[in-house]
Amino acid sequence: MNISEIDTVALNEEKCVVDIIDQTLLPNEIKIISLSEKGPMFDAIKLLQVRGAPAIGVFAAMAMYVLAERSSEQTLAGFNSEFASNREYLNSSRPTAVNLSWALKKMQNVVDTTENSFDAEYNDSEMIKKVVEALHDEAVKIRDDDIDTCRKIGEYGASLIHDGDGILTHCNAGKLATVRYGTATAPMYLAYEKGLDIKVYCDETRPLLQGARLTSFELSAAGIDTTLNCDNMSSSLMKAGKINIIFVGCDRVAANGDTANKIGTSLLAIAAKYYGVPFYVCAPYSTIDKATATGADIPIEMRDPDEVAEMWYEKRMAPTGIHIYNPAFDVTDHKLITGFVTERGILRPDEL
């Protein structure tokens, strides 16, 4: 099985389940898991079996459809209350990526508008059937839009890449973080498809190693020249003149352009500014949250300290009893961002 050929998140219509590549097992094992119940769906997001802002959004939409299709509620009131409770439950799984609440709001909107568009001519079970059909169509649309959006981000982003370029990226904003192509990796895939000679450097991305386990895996599987470096090596690559451009993804962009992305992104942007390396954030428009004024208003997820001190090691690699700081994301100041590569074009922070 080649990772390039499998969608990260897929709706299995026949079985009425959501299929995902279990990303916690990569790169050692490519395993598809099928989810049909809310508990395992919540855990899949929380435990990063599915991760990356757009993939989480697509997954949540499909999950809401599957739960609705499988609902045993007979009355519209019961169905609505179960739907709202499932939506709130999934929404509480991770706080930073706005795509999760964005997709869940879209699904809720489908329920509300479908119910309002038919009046008394339908009984409850007919109405529930109509709503479930509409939820299916919305989930499929969110998936198709994601594929289309990433392809467009790739086309705009590839226009910034020159033959022979060294490109740096952080975390995984790759195909594994979307359905296909990725956001930050889409320009790389398209530049490679066009025959440009590129060399991609992947920050390892402590503590969960998304760069090592996921980005270097998917890019090398696609045939791209890929080099892995620890996070603390990227400024030395810039100083050595090996990096011409940086592409990263994002979990939420505030109205002023401040951008939350994987922890370590802001350090990279600061170094890029110092060394004069263009720093681009690849962002589907759904990740731009106009309701959040600045980066200071973005909620930052704090994760288990064991991810820093124990996970990945045979033995604990820090003394017991010490405090451990483990935020999953940081906020890059908009002044450090050269531009946002979106499906609508390349925009400066003040043009969002």
Ligand code: MRU
């Ligand atoms: O904690 P993760 O692995 O979900 O963090 C992912 C990132 O920070 C990505 O860069 C971001 O979600 C964009 S994915 C296109």
